[in-house]
Amino acid sequence: MNRRTLLAAGVGTAALAAAIAVTWRRGMGSAARYDTWARGLRSPLSPALGAAEWVRYATLAANSHNTQPWHFALDGSAARPRAITLMPAPDRRTPVVDRDDHHLHVSLGCAAENLLLAATLSAQAGTLESAGPTGVRCAFTASGTSTAHALAEAIPWRQSTRAAYDPQPLAPAELAQLEQAATLPGVDVVILTDRARRARLRDLVVAGNTAQWRDAAFVAEVQQWLRFNPAQAMARGDGLYSATTGNPSLPAWLGPLAFRLAVRPASDSARQAALLDASAGAVLLFAQQDNAAGWVQVGRASQRLQLAATRLDVRTSFLNQPVEVPSLRAELAVLAGLPGRRPDLVLRFGRGPRMPWSPRRPVAQVLA
Ligand SMILES: Cc1cc2nc3c(=O)[nH]c(=O)nc-3n(C[C@H](O)[C@H](O)[C@H](O)COP(=O)(O)O)c2cc1C
Structure with a gap:
């Protein structure tokens, strides 16, 4: 092969790679366009x-x-x-x-x-x-x-901000505002800021998270709701958009495969534990009635707590693994000082950066 043929082949390969890269990116949509849409x-x-x-x-x-x-x-x-x-x-x-x-x-x-x-x-x-x-x-x-x-x-x-927060405690007056916002009839609010109970909560989050990621049915269900790039998130208007968890965009055809290969229960649990450690505290919510009406009321309380936090420029995010794995609920209730009750929600809170917005229909x- 002479130099001219080699050069032509090189230019051809580079052009093909550039064309693939452009098509790859175009199919995924741009993060900037997504941000404008989400705003x-x-x-x-x-x-x-x-x-x-x-x-x-x-x-x-x-x-x-x-x-x-x-x-x-x-x-x-x-x-x-x-x-x-x-x-x-x-x-x-x-x-x-x-x-x-x-x-x-x-x-x-x-x-x-x-x-x-x-x-x-x-x-x-x-x-x-x-x-x-x-x-x-x-x-x-x-x-x-x-x-x-x-x-x-x-x-x-x-927003549900799945980033590391500043572990600095919130001021007592700020904690009081969060508690007051979440206090609705029929709902018990337990705020955990002490080291000992937070460490026990972390162990339960790790146990729940590990059990969930080892469960093929759980992984398959989550996968249905993953949106792997801005274009997919905008087209569907729902689901868990990769950027909200700090993950890169991938073409829709590659996302499911990459997700399956990336599922690592132990390392993901270590990440969840680190996120809880990098928080100012956690809050547990319990409905007094274990039925649809009670769960609605606890949802209202959690929304109010998140909005009160937002007003204080404090971020929140759910860590519900120990309420989603039924075998862990009893221990979580004991930890909260409410033995025998069903825990409904776990959130962590603290000051931190914002993350990309999630989509809506x-x-x-x-x-x-
Ligand atoms: C009942 C309930 C359970 C949730 N569980 C979790 C959870 O375990 N982990 C998590 O990261 N987010 C959890 N979320 C947060 C949702 O994923 C989030 O609200 C949704 O993706 C929309 O994003 P946004 O809150 O930023 O608008 C939960 C929300 C609700 C209401």
């Missing part, structure tokens, strides 16, 4: 647009695996609804991690709380009229005052 979902509420805007704010709530397991039905006009019912979306259940729909009802509770708070931005007062297995009904009346609830402004800024897709 658009979180634009400030326009009271003039009525209840559709309250529903948009409701969809920004925390929810398990970001399945967004809800439909919203309006009773009355969009400009002045009498009530809005949040109904479970059965096709968005996650039966492996959540066999009794506990997380689904907690997620409905998180969204209901956002809905009630969002209405105050339109000078409407909302109350939770009923909650049960078939849904949550929120009723609204004109409040006669234009004072918005302080937590409502934080709705677009809240448009309001038109969730209005029944």
Whole structure:
């Protein structure tokens, strides 16, 4: 082969590699475009647009695996609804991690709380009229005052931040604000800041996390909800987008294979333990009624706690492994000083950086 042929072959290979790289990147979408899209979902509420805007704010709530397991039905006009019912979306259940729909009802509770708070931005007062297995009904009346609830402004800024936090303790007044926000009738709140109990919690998180990643059914279910790149996250508008956990983007065809190869229970558990250690503390929530109504109430409480933290520029993230693995619940309840009760949620908190926003489906897709 002479030099000219070699040169031509080299140029050809480089051009092919560049073309593959461009196609590869184009198929995945850009992180910058995703960020603009995700910020658009979180634009400030326009009271003039009525209840559709309250529903948009409701969809920004925390929810398990970001399945967004809800439909919203309006009773009355969009400009002045009498009530809005949040109904479970059965096709968005996650039966492996959540066999009794506990997380689904907690997620409905998180969204209901956002809905009630969002209405105050339109000078409407909302109350939770009923909650049960078939849904949550929120009723609204004109409040006669234009004072918005302080937590409502934080709705677009809240996120589940899966980053390392500053382990510096929060001030006692800040802890009191978190506890007060989460204190709703029917919910017990336990805040852990001491070393000894946090170490026991860490052991339970590690045990739960390791058991989950060793369970093929759990891994298969999580995989269905992973969104491996910005284009996929925007197209689907749901699920766990890789960047929110600090993972790189991958083409949709490669993501599942790479995910399967990357599952390492021991090293992931070590990472979860390190995240808990790098936090200012943790909070455990317990519903007094172990049924759909109780789980909705605990979801509301957790959403309020996250919003109160957001107002203080404090990050939060769930570490629910020891409530998702049934055999670990009894020990977690003992650790919290509530033996015999079912623990519902575990969150860690602390100051730290923000992470990329998670996706949401448009309001038109969730209005029944
Ligand atoms: C009931 C429930 C359980 C959750 N469990 C976990 C969990 O164990 N680990 C985790 O990282 N996130 C967990 N999350 C957080 C969701 O994944 C998160 O809310 C969702 O992906 C949307 O992201 P966002 O909160 O940033 O808007 C949970 C949320 C809820 C409501």
